[in-house]
Amino acid sequence: MRLHRLDITAFGPFGGSQSVDFDELSxxxxxxLHGPTGAGKTSVLDAVCYALYGSVPGARQSGQGQHxxxxxxxxxxxxxxxxxxxxxxxxxxxxxxxxxxxxKKRGTGTTLEKAQSWLREHDATTGTxxxxxxxxxxxxxxxxxxxxxxxxxxxxxxxxxQGEFARFLRAxxxxxxxxxGRLFDTQRFADVEKRLADRRRLTEARVREGDExxxxxxxxxxxxxxxxxxxxELRPGEPGLADAVLSAAALARSTAREQLTIASCxxxxxxxxxxxxxRTLADTRELGRLQQRFAQAHERSALLAERAPAHREAQxxxxxxxxxxxxxxxLELRDAADAEHRAADGAQEQARAQLPPRFADSGAxxxxxxxxxxxxxxxxxxxxxxxxxxxxxxGSERARLDRQERADExxxxxxxxxxxxxxxxxxxxxxxxxxxxxxxxxxxxLAVRRDPARSRLAAARQRDRLAGEARExxxxxxxxxxxxxAARTAWLDVREQRLNGIAAELAARLTDGEPCAVCxxxxxxxxxxxxxxxxxxETEERAQSIYRTAxxxxxxxxxxxxxxxxxxxxxxxxxxxxPVGQLAREAAELEEQYGRAHDAAAQLxxxxxxxxxxxxxxxxxxxxxxQAAVGAASRVAARDALxxxxxxxxxxxxxxxGGADSVATRAGQLERQVAxxxxxxxxxxxxxxxxxxxxxxxxxxxxxxxxxxxDTPQGAADALLDDTAHRELxxxxxxxxxxxxxxxAVLAExxxxxxxxxxxxxxxxxxxxxxxxxxxxxxxxxxxxxxxRRRAELDRLSARSAAAVRRLAPxxxxxxxxxxxxxxxxxxxxxxxxxxxxESYVLAARLEQxxxxxxxxxxxxxxxxxTLVHSDDRSGxxxxxxxxxxxxAWTGRERDTATLSGxxxxxxxxxxxxxxxDVVTDxxxxxxxxxxxxDEGFGSLDEQTLDEVLDVLDSLRxxxxxxxxxxxxxxLRRRVHARLxxxxxxxxxxxxxxxxG
Numbered sequence: 002m003r004l005h006r007l008d009i010t011a012f013g014p015f016g017g018s019q020s021v022d023f024d025e026l027s028x029x030x031x032x033x034l035h036g037p038t039g040a041g042k043t044s045v046l047d048a049v050c051y052a053l054y055g056s057v058p059g060a061r062q063s064g065q066g067q068h069x070x071x072x073x074x075x076x077x078x079x080x081x082x083x084x085x086x087x088x089x090x091x092x093x094x095x096x097x098x099x100x101x102x103x104x105k106k107r108g109t110g111t112t113l114e115k116a117q118s119w120l121r122e123h124d125a126t127t128g129t130x131x132x133x134x135x136x137x138x139x140x141x142x143x144x145x146x147x148x149x150x151x152x153x154x155x156x157x158x159x160x161x162x163q164g165e166f167a168r169f170l171r172a173x174x175x176x177x178x179x180x181x182g183r184l185f186d187t188q189r190f191a192d193v194e195k196r197l198a199d200r201r202r203l204t205e206a207r208v209r210e211g212d213e214x215x216x217x218x219x220x221x222x223x224x225x226x227x228x229x230x231x232x233x234e235l236r237p238g239e240p241g242l243a244d245a246v247l248s249a250a251a252l253a254r255s256t257a258r259e260q261l262t263i264a265s266c267x268x269x270x271x272x273x274x275x276x277x278x279x280r281t282l283a284d285t286r287e288l289g290r291l292q293q294r295f296a297q298a299h300e301r302s303a304l305l306a307e308r309a310p311a312h313r314e315a316q317x318x319x320x321x322x323x324x325x326x327x328x329x330x331x332l333e334l335r336d337a338a339d340a341e342h343r344a345a346d347g348a349q350e351q352a353r354a355q356l357p358p359r360f361a362d363s364g365a366x367x368x369x370x371x372x373x374x375x376x377x378x379x380x381x382x383x384x385x386x387x388x389x390x391x392x393x394x395x396g397s398e399r400a401r402l403d404r405q406e407r408a409d410e411x412x413x414x415x416x417x418x419x420x421x422x423x424x425x426x427x428x429x430x431x432x433x434x435x436x437x438x439x440x441x442x443x444x445x446x447l448a449v450r451r452d453p454a455r456s457r458l459a460a461a462r463q464r465d466r467l468a469g470e471a472r473e474x475x476x477x478x479x480x481x482x483x484x485x486x487a488a489r490t491a492w493l494d495v496r497e498q499r500l501n502g503i504a505a506e507l508a509a510r511l512t513d514g515e516p517c518a519v520c521x522x523x524x525x526x527x528x529x530x531x532x533x534x535x536x537x538x539e540t541e542e543r544a545q546s547i548y549r550t551a552x553x554x555x556x557x558x559x560x561x562x563x564x565x566x567x568x569x570x571x572x573x574x575x576x577x578x579x580p581v582g583q584l585a586r587e588a589a590e591l592e593e594q595y596g597r598a599h600d601a602a603a604q605l606x607x608x609x610x611x612x613x614x615x616x617x618x619x620x621x622x623x624x625x626x627x628q629a630a631v632g633a634a635s636r637v638a639a640r641d642a643l644x645x646x647x648x649x650x651x652x653x654x655x656x657x658x659g660g661a662d663s664v665a666t667r668a669g670q671l672e673r674q675v676a677x678x679x680x681x682x683x684x685x686x687x688x689x690x691x692x693x694x695x696x697x698x699x700x701x702x703x704x705x706x707x708x709x710x711x712d713t714p715q716g717a718a719d720a721l722l723d724d725t726a727h728r729e730l731x732x733x734x735x736x737x738x739x740x741x742x743x744x745x746a747v748l749a750e751x752x753x754x755x756x757x758x759x760x761x762x763x764x765x766x767x768x769x770x771x772x773x774x775x776x777x778x779x780x781x782x783x784x785x786x787x788x789x790r791r792r793a794e795l796d797r798l799s800a801r802s803a804a805a806v807r808r809l810a811p812x813x814x815x816x817x818x819x820x821x822x823x824x825x826x827x828x829x830x831x832x833x834x835x836x837x838x839x840e841s842y843v844l845a846a847r848l849e850q851x852x853x854x855x856x857x858x859x860x861x862x863x864x865x866x867x868t869l870v871h872s873d874d875r876s877g878x879x880x881x882x883x884x885x886x887x888x889x890a891w892t893g894r895e896r897d898t899a900t901l902s903g904x905x906x907x908x909x910x911x912x913x914x915x916x917x918x919d920v921v922t923d924x925x926x927x928x929x930x931x932x933x934x935x936d937e938g939f940g941s942l943d944e945q946t947l948d949e950v951l952d953v954l955d956s957l958r959x960x961x962x963x964x965x966x967x968x969x970x971x972x973l974r975r976r977v978h979a980r981l982x983x984x985x986x987x988x989x990x991x992x993x994x995x996x997x998g
Contacts, residue, residue, distance in 0.1 A: 016073025016989030073989030
């Protein structure tokens with residue numbers, strides 16, 4: 002990386018614009034950045050860092066958006082830094098502007114503008130600059146990738162802060178580790194340590210979780226086994242946990258199987274005793290049942306003897322009822338005939354009461370003959386009834402024909418009137434469709450022309466605006482060029498006047514006895530005197546600053562003019578030479594024509610719909626005309642036929658009605674007369690028949706009662722039993738016979754009689770013995786089931802524990818392996834003899850490289866006396882790896898770097914910084930660091946050591962490097978010819994550059 006040019010505006014202590022030509026300074030290889038305290042030497046380095054990374058080094062980062070801006074800057078001048086550099090063979094220009102509260106263009110107050118960044122690259126083939134990016138993030142990523150180092154690394158190895166390296170020499174191992182960790186990015190090794198520690202904790206938790214589950218199963222087995230399992234006190238993680246659990250489980254399973262065998266034998270013995278007790282109970286119950294059955298049979302036999310008279314009486318009553326049953330049919334027939342005769346006689350009287358008096362004495366035959374005559378007359382009225390109904394229908398049909406005729410006449414008139422204007426209506430609709438179609442075609446053509454007209458009008462307006470801006474920029478360029486030329490002339494005049502009077506300015510510094518800086522004489526006999534028009538250095542620098550400002554303004558206006566001319570050429574190419582007014586009128590006319598055509602084209606679809614609707618309406622009207630003509634012809638014939646039919650029906654109805662109002666009335670009269678005569682004839686005939694049947698039934702009843710042995714029919718009727726009484730009496734007789742047979746059968750049983758002769762059965766004692774035997778069986782069964790469940794539970798838990806032990810085996814191996822690696826990486830393992838962490842081990846290797854690179858320069862600075870060596874001895878809390886010692890060749894002893902004196906600490910830290918720069922450069926991918934800065938520390942060196950240090954720094958030119966020394970030590974200005982001076986003033990600091998020539 003080589004710096005070429007740095008431009009600063011309103012940055013830090015610099016109120017105006019300042020430039021640094023690093024190419025001129027770097028030509029000598031070693032240059033000095035000097036100035037009084039607080040003038041702004043470090044601010045130049047801050048500007049370099051800000052241009053590259055968008056922030057300043059160290060503690061100066063806080064609040065940089067506000068504090069980067071110079072307090073001496075004019076309100077209208079924006080803070081900015083531009084750095085031109087070459088890195089990885091590419092020449093780049095980086096410009097950064099922090100946020101700026103600029104004055105409002107209108108009114109009072111300020112407006113905050115956002116930070117801006119530019120990155121450009123120089124194209125060697127064309128000699129022009131090409132824009133790469135304006136994004137803060139993209140520029141930062143591009144710079145970091147090209148340099149291969151972060152901002153912290155850049156500030157450590159390019160802007161060498163001597164104070165920090167002096168602290169590095171005196172720091173402990175932990176502080177050195179933090180600095181080296183930032184520079185060499187060993188976070189990945191710290192991440193490996195953390196990852197291993199996390200893996201160790203994870204596997205340990207998984208092993209502990211598995212052990213806890215195994216112990217839980219062991220405790221469950223202990224609860225299931227009771228006193229049969231002796232489980233020792235164990236904790237999760239103990240090595241012998243698995244073997245102890247499996248051994249205790251095997252012993253518990255064996256004991257459970259023995260207990261199950263014993264319980265099964267006890268259950269079988271209890272079941273045998275229960276079977277014997279159950280057989281004894283069954284025999285006792287059977288004996289008691291037979292003895293009770295014999296006693297009950299004796300009691301029932303005694304009761305039968307007491308009820309014997311009532312039984313014989315019931316038998317006699319049943320015998321008389323059986324004889325009366327032979328007379329029962331005749332009694333029923335006589336009662337039915339009597340009831341039928343009384344009903345028929347009542348119906349006869351009721352039917353005769355409804356007949357006219359002339360039929361009061363008529364018999365059944367006379368009444369039937371009168372009914373037949375009335376029915377014949379009624380049958381002749383059917384034809385007249387149909388004729389009367391048809392006559393009513395004819396009137397309705399005649400009215401319907403009249404309504405249809407009136408409707409057809411109205412439809413015919415309406416169709417004639419509509420069709421009379423059809424040709425005119427059709428022509429108008431055709432014209433509307435054709436006009437809308439033409440408008441749609443025109444709208445399509447105008448739409449194609451409308452967008453180009455709009456674009457050309459916009460380009461013409463931009464062309465005119467840009468033309469005005471270009472004219473204004475041309476005037477500004479001419480004015481800025483004139484101002485710059487005038488300012489340059491004035492600056493050159495002032496410079497010439499100062500050179501003419503430089504002798505007086507040098508003479509002002511002469512002191513008697515002191516040598517002259519020009520000739521070396523100690524006597525000054527005639528020093529020059531300042532005249533009235535003498536120009537001092539400040540006046541010259543002020544004129545030069547005015548010239549530079551004017552020249553920058555000229556360059557800025559030229560860039561704006563070029564941009565305006567390019568934009569104007571683009572606009573002219575698109576708009577042409579036509580004036581804006583003409584293009585606006587053409588565009589407006591096109592827009593108006595398109596609007597009218599579009600509105601007219603929108604009527605195309607409604608016009609077509611109206612045309613289709615009119616065609617359908619015309620077809621409907623023509624069809625209505627034809628239908629009306631056909632209907633009129635058919636109605637004339639139908640009306641004549643209806644008139645003829647009506648006259649014939651009226652003649653027929655006049656004869657059929659007789660004296661009634663209508664045929665229906667006459668038919669109703671005849672129907673009632675036929676019904677009354679028929680009913681009366683039937684009633685008389687039925688009464689005569691029922692009287693004869695009653696007489697026959699009395700004769701049969703008397704004959705049946707005599708044959709059955711009864712004196713009168715009434716005696717037979719009294720002896721009859723109804724169904725309920727008969728069933729009850731029969732049930733009593735059957736029950737007596739069944740009871741008598743059952744008692745005889747029981748008393749005749751041999752086993753029952755034998756049981757009655759034996760002692761009474763003791764059922765309670767047998768039941769108590771059977772219940773006791775059943776209780777013993779249940780207890781034995783419960784004990785056997787409990788033993789079986791215990792055995793099954795222990796088998797299940799043992800199998801699960803064995804599977805868990807198999808699953809935990811590889812997990813325990815993984816934990817042992819991960820724990821060993823984690824302890825080794827963390828420095829806590831006994832195998833790590835120096836208790837060195839992995840990150841410290843990597844940093845120790847880097848520190849050893851840095852010490853070796855630093856020793857090369859330290860030997861030269863110290864005239865071969867001191868050598869830096871890395872030490873991995875333990876320190877602090879027993880850790881080791883980041884010790885740094887110095888070997889004194891004069892004493893041959895190795896001691897800590899904290900024992901070095903102030904001057905020794907400076908050149909040792911300088912050597913360390915240069916060595917660190919070489920190692921970090923190699924670490925970053927070999928990016929060459931061609932420009933370095935060393936900040937302060939030279940005031941602690943004696944003259945000889947200072948020469949040796951400068952010789953070392955001057956030797957860096959062998960690697961094509963340039964080194965900038967930041968110091969206010971006066972002796973350095975004599976030894977270093979290329980200088981960049983920071984001049985402090987009341988209106989802000991300025992830069993003064995001097996090349997190495």
